[in-house]
Amino acid sequence: MSQEITFTIDGAAVKGTKGQTILQAAEEAGIYIPRLCNLKGLIPHGSCRVCTVLANGRPQPACIQPIAQDMIVENNTPELTNIRRNLIDMLFVEGNHFCMFCEKSGNCELQAMAYRLGILAPKYPFQFPVRDVDASHPDIFIDRNRCILCGRCVRASRDLDGKGCFEFVGRGSHKRIAVNAETRLSDTNMDIKDKAAEACPVGSILKKRVGFAVPVGQRKFDHQSIGSDIEAHRTSGK
Amino acid sequence: MSETKTVVQEICRSVNQDRTRMMDIITQVQGRLGCVSSEAIDLIAAQVHCKRVEVESAASFYAFLSRTPKGKVIIRLCNDVVDRMNGADAVAKAFSEELGIGFGQTTPDGKITLEYAPCIGMCDQGPAALINQEVFTYLSTDKAREIVRELKKHGDPKKITHRLGDGNNAHELVRSMVHNGIRKKGPVIFADYAKEAGLKNALAMSPVEVIREIKTARLRGRGGAGFPAGMKWEFTRGAEGAKKFVICNADEGEPGTFKDRVILTERADLAFEGMTVAGYAIGAENGILYLRGEYAYLHAFLEKILADRRKSGLLGNDILGKKGFHFDIRIQMGAGAYVCGEETSLISSCEGLRGDPKNRPPFPAQKGYLGFPTSVNNVETLCCAARIMEKGAAWFAEAGSRGTPSTKLLSISGDCTGPGVYEFPFGIKVRDLLREVGGENAQAVLVGGPSGQFIGPKDFDRIICYDDIGTGGAVVVFGPERDLIDIVHQYLEFFVEESCGYCTPCRVGNVLLKHRVEKILAGQGEPGDLDALKELGDSIKLASRCGLGQTSAHPVLTTLKNFRPVYEARVKPRADKMEATFDIHKALGPAESIAARKSVIYNH
Numbered sequence: 001m002s003q004e005i006t007f008t009i010d011g012a013a014v015k016g017t018k019g020q021t022i023l024q025a026a027e028e029a030g031i032y033i034p035r036l037c038n039l040k041g042l043i044p045h046g047s048c049r050v051c052t053v054l055a056n057g058r059p060q061p062a063c064i065q066p067i068a069q070d071m072i073v074e075n076n077t078p079e080l081t082n083i084r085r086n087l088i089d090m091l092f093v094e095g096n097h098f099c100m101f102c103e104k105s106g107n108c109e110l111q112a113m114a115y116r117l118g119i120l121a122p123k124y125p126f127q128f129p130v131r132d133v134d135a136s137h138p139d140i141f142i143d144r145n146r147c148i149l150c151g152r153c154v155r156a157s158r159d160l161d162g163k164g165c166f167e168f169v170g171r172g173s174h175k176r177i178a179v180n181a182e183t184r185l186s187d188t189n190m191d192i193k194d195k196a197a198e199a200c201p202v203g204s205i206l207k208k209r210v211g212f213a214v215p216v217g218q219r220k221f222d223h224q225s226i227g228s229d230i231e232a233h234r235t236s237g238k
Numbered sequence: 239m240s241e242t243k244t245v246v247q248e249i250c251r252s253v254n255q256d257r258t259r260m261m262d263i264i265t266q267v268q269g270r271l272g273c274v275s276s277e278a279i280d281l282i283a284a285q286v287h288c289k290r291v292e293v294e295s296a297a298s299f300y301a302f303l304s305r306t307p308k309g310k311v312i313i314r315l316c317n318d319v320v321d322r323m324n325g326a327d328a329v330a331k332a333f334s335e336e337l338g339i340g341f342g343q344t345t346p347d348g349k350i351t352l353e354y355a356p357c358i359g360m361c362d363q364g365p366a367a368l369i370n371q372e373v374f375t376y377l378s379t380d381k382a383r384e385i386v387r388e389l390k391k392h393g394d395p396k397k398i399t400h401r402l403g404d405g406n407n408a409h410e411l412v413r414s415m416v417h418n419g420i421r422k423k424g425p426v427i428f429a430d431y432a433k434e435a436g437l438k439n440a441l442a443m444s445p446v447e448v449i450r451e452i453k454t455a456r457l458r459g460r461g462g463a464g465f466p467a468g469m470k471w472e473f474t475r476g477a478e479g480a481k482k483f484v485i486c487n488a489d490e491g492e493p494g495t496f497k498d499r500v501i502l503t504e505r506a507d508l509a510f511e512g513m514t515v516a517g518y519a520i521g522a523e524n525g526i527l528y529l530r531g532e533y534a535y536l537h538a539f540l541e542k543i544l545a546d547r548r549k550s551g552l553l554g555n556d557i558l559g560k561k562g563f564h565f566d567i568r569i570q571m572g573a574g575a576y577v578c579g580e581e582t583s584l585i586s587s588c589e590g591l592r593g594d595p596k597n598r599p600p601f602p603a604q605k606g607y608l609g610f611p612t613s614v615n616n617v618e619t620l621c622c623a624a625r626i627m628e629k630g631a632a633w634f635a636e637a638g639s640r641g642t643p644s645t646k647l648l649s650i651s652g653d654c655t656g657p658g659v660y661e662f663p664f665g666i667k668v669r670d671l672l673r674e675v676g677g678e679n680a681q682a683v684l685v686g687g688p689s690g691q692f693i694g695p696k697d698f699d700r701i702i703c704y705d706d707i708g709t710g711g712a713v714v715v716f717g718p719e720r721d722l723i724d725i726v727h728q729y730l731e732f733f734v735e736e737s738c739g740y741c742t743p744c745r746v747g748n749v750l751l752k753h754r755v756e757k758i759l760a761g762q763g764e765p766g767d768l769d770a771l772k773e774l775g776d777s778i779k780l781a782s783r784c785g786l787g788q789t790s791a792h793p794v795l796t797t798l799k800n801f802r803p804v805y806e807a808r809v810k811p812r813a814d815k816m817e818a819t820f821d822i823h824k825a826l827g828p829a830e831s832i833a834a835r836k837s838v839i840y841n842h
Contacts, residue, residue, distance in 0.1 A: 044597070045597075046597045046783060047740050047741050047742065047783070048742050049741050049742050049743055049781040049783065050742075052781045059780045059781065064597045064598075064599075066599065082777075083777045083780060083781055086743075086747075086773075086774065086777045086781075087742050087743060087777070087781060090742050090746035090747055090750065091742060091746070093746070093750075094749075124750050125750075125753065148742075149742075164289040164291065164292070165291075167289070167291040167292055167295040168295055168739075169291070169294050169295050169298040169299075170299075170739070171298070171299050171575075171592070171593075171737070171739050172734060172735060172737040172738065172739045173737070173739065173745060173746075174739070175738075175739030175745065178291050178294055180289045180290055180291040181290070181291075
């Protein structure tokens with residue numbers, strides 16, 4: 001039997017059920033909490049930290065933290081928005097993100113999040129890392145320059161496709177996504193129809209030959225800001 | 239069959255091809271084959287039935303494991319702040335010159351590799367180095383050259399002559415030149431005690447009464463976080479699980495801490511007794527001692543103590559005749575990862591995974607090692623627990639401050655005349671502590687290691703206790719000549735190196751913090767940089783996922799707060815309004831090299 005829990009997000013009363021995370025309950029109530037590493041259907045990862053909220057005054061990732069009765073959640077505050085901007089900035093300068101040349105532009109969640117949070121240019125110095133590209137697979141390529149280490153491909157391949165084609169290797173700033181082979185994706189059993197081929201929020205894992213099927217300007221986030229689909233069905237009071 | 243295949247099969251079979259024992263597999267493969275090669279990774283994956291990339295994921299995490307072959311001898315010179323204060327840079331130069339290679343390199347004959355290691359727990363006797371598993375302390379340039387000459391002769395670090403350290407450091411299974419450096423004995427850890435009396439008393443009570451006694455004693459975690467140990471045991475006992483585990487966290491990696499090394503050398507029985515008491519209290523039959531890779535020289539000695547305890551009926555079935563109480567302990571070796579001192583990282587590592595922290599909830603007391611309720615306690619905490627059971631909660635509170643009972647081991651190093659381990663009562667003023675250790679001249683004291691705080695003379699009347707300045711025990715003293723910003727930078731380098739890379743703020747933020755401090759060190763700092771450091775540091779602290787990231791900005795934040803004039807003297811507004819971080823000469827470098835001439839305009 002599901003147990004109803006009432007709590008507040010930025011002062012608005014929200015109803016959820018026991019066992020839900022803050023992010024899930026917020027989403028059902030039509031309140032968008034920015035996130036990148038979280039994807040519906042995947043085990044929450046809690047790594048990008050973009051969904052950080054204050055739960056009863058303590059910073060917590062909304063994708064991990066369960067709701068509790070009378071919990072006070074702060075989400076859309078200047079302080080948290082600033083931290084989220086900093087995190088997005090960090091992800092931009094950590095890799096090599098050239099939106100103007102990237103075929104994911106307009107469908108990219110990192111780019112869309114930057115626009116939603118009002119970032120025009122990163123404030124941190126670019127790191128210009130040297131990273132590699134793997135075009136060995138006939139249908140999919142990996143451009144690690146754009147990888148934000150969210151682990152969505154890792155989880156999708158392991159938990160949804162049952163293949164485990166990807167894993168994190170190395171640590172700290174040397175951490176990267178590796179494939180389940182000596183080096184090449186083509187030596188794994190990755191398939192174009194895998195959920196992992198759809199999971200990447202940025203332009204790091206892309207399907208070949210479909211990049212510009214939809215022209216720039218007519219893409220998902222060209223029409224609406226990221227999260228607006230969730231906010232369209234807001235149920236709780238303002 | 240190739241040698242790699244034979245060795246990998248043998249190692250995997252010795253742990254029953256259990257995937258969760260991956261740490262034992264990959265550390266042994268490294269030890270016997272000199273690397274965890276691509277071939278070995280494939281073989282291990284086949285043996286334990288997992289994906290090859292999972293093996294690679296774990297093996298690539300730990301500093302002591304490598305993908306490519308290294309020398310049979312690996313010299314790891316500690317480059318911790320305190321070792322460098324004591325002359326590690328000159329020793330580094332001597333090693334490098336005598337070997338004819340730089341750091342990170344192997345001699346052309348493939349025999350000796352030279353590397354740096356972060357704090358190896360020898361700050362009171364540095365500069366120090368690990369050569370394979372042997373520890374070399376009080377290094378000088380002459381000694382470094384002599385060591386290299388001997389190694390070139392026979393290639394065996396065990397054969398290098400040295401005097402033996404005091405106490406059990408001279409034990410036939412240790413034979414190390416490390417010395418204990420116990421400068422002040424207190425009533426709890428280094429006092430004489432009645433062996434196994436605590437365990438006997440505990441077994442005469444019910445587990446619930448044991449937990450009540452620990453709670454009455456108000457014992458808090460000695461590793462730094464200070465969580466009440468009795469509550470942790472109570473939660474673990476109350477959690478549902480077919481099995482329960484006790485883990486003793488002997489992965490002290492905080493730069494400047496070394497007190498657990500001394501406990502393990504001189505009071506290992508007390509720590510194991512505490513683990514056994516914990517096992518009884520929470521209802522666990524299995525304990526794990528997670529020993530940091532740097533302390534591998536103590537491994538055989540600790541195994542011997544465990545074997546002796548089994549023989550004496552202190553481990554195994556029906557311990558001390560108590561029907562139905564079974565408990566045993568295994569040692570899990572680490573392999574060079576500071577983050578594994580964080581309890582959920584430590585559990586990941588014990589499970590044979592990369593040492594990434596886990597998401598909470600669930601907490602280890604609910605779902606820990608292999609999903610079972612687990613209590614992770616510091617070595618010193620477990621020793622305290624055994625003493626509480628021996629002498630009672632009231633005795634435990636005789637020392638200490640009103641808010642924080644009992645004593646704390648402090649590892650003291652840096653600019654003081656008496657570096658070593660001190661058992662002080664909680665409630666001691668920093669000023670009194672400095673007087674006792676011969677560090678009155680201090681410009682700054684780092685309490686709790688770099689994840690703690692830098693304090694200056696205006697705070698020297700504050701006291702060490704959980705209500706004021708809490709600490710896991712590392713205290714580093716900095717004399718008036720030290721460049722604090724340079725020291726902060728070294729600690730940032732440490733955190734950048736040791737971040738697991740899981741979450742954005744810690745993985746990226748610390749790198750950015752380091753670059754900003756480098757800008758100031760290079761004389762290009764502007765007043766705005768100080769606010770930028772504060773804002774970035776606050777973001778890392780608030781948004782990071784585990785204790786490492788939540789404290790990694792402390793060197794910056796606490797020096798900015800307590801030593802702001804030091805920074806202000808190093809920054810100035812730029813008259814030319816140029817972007818200071820942009821170096822035109824560096825930017826032109828590649829083009830100049832292609833054109834084979836210098837830029838005409840910027841050639842000055």
